[in-house]
Amino acid sequence: MKNKIIAGNWKMNKTRAEAEALITELIPLVADTPNTVIICVPFTDLCKAVKLTRGTNIHVGAQNCHWKESGAFTGEIAPSMLKELGVEYVVIGHSERRTYFGETDATVLARTKAALNADLKPIVCIGETLAERQSGKMEEVLTRQIIEGFEDVTAEELQRVIVAYEPVWAIGTGVTATDEQANDAIKFVRGIFARNYGQDVADALYIQYGGSMNDGNAKGLLAMSDVDGGLIGGASLVATKFAAIVHAHE
Ligand code: PEP
DSSP states (O other): OOOOEEEEEOOSOOOHHHHHHHHHHHHHHHTTOSSEEEEEOOGGGHHHHHHHHTTSSEEEEESOOOSSSSSSOTTOOOHHHHHHHTOOEEEESOHHHHHHSOOOHHHHHHHHHHHHHTTOEEEEEEOOOHHHHHTTOHHHHHHHHHHHHTTTOOHHHHTTOEEEEOOGGGTTSSOOOOHHHHHHHHHHHHHHHHHHHOHHHHHHSEEEEESSOOTTTHHHHHTSTTOOEEEESGGGGSHHHHHHHHTSOO
16 A cells, blocks of 8 residues: 655745744654655745755645746746755646646646656646536546646656646635545546556556545545545645644554
């Protein structure tokens, strides 16, 4: 059985002082877990997070990166800039970026490839909206996101990728997918990767569930056979809640 990968996505929350307080509280709470712990923090908190977590079992991620190494891209951050800071992971294609910032499967692919080239580990988000699920398009949407979003990602590169299945209707809404809904969707996703890369590669791939996971529902979700971890938004902002999720399945 794989250990779980539990990643917190702080989104646009926490000043440097608040980040320091949260990380300082979190370090002892998760120190003895066999699971992998990642915190994906705002750009402005990255230096502080890397420094505070040095020598601990907490890994640091960013929440986006650009596909170019430099140039006239105001407001963007290059993967190598993150790498230089000591960042290990980067969230790519979160639904909030797809919804509010025009992220497409093509830009997700470009950012993922650039992150891999810079030796970062991308956490690539996919997932259907409520309307897509209700109109029976979930499988079509997930298939398109994987075919187009991973088009020229090689099997070797996929070993450094985490996929986060995040149904958009469950993100930040308090509505969680049931344990079975999460597992079924992830099984379906794994099946597409198996078709494209072979069963062994698909089995080794970490696929997280994300969407209103909290200290109350994490145990059930993480116990499901195909759920390899969680990407957690709101509940990652409180050290005790996030630590409870980290420890929910050990
Ligand atoms: C997320 O931001 O990826 C997420 C799943 O958020 P929340 O846990 O708040 O639904």
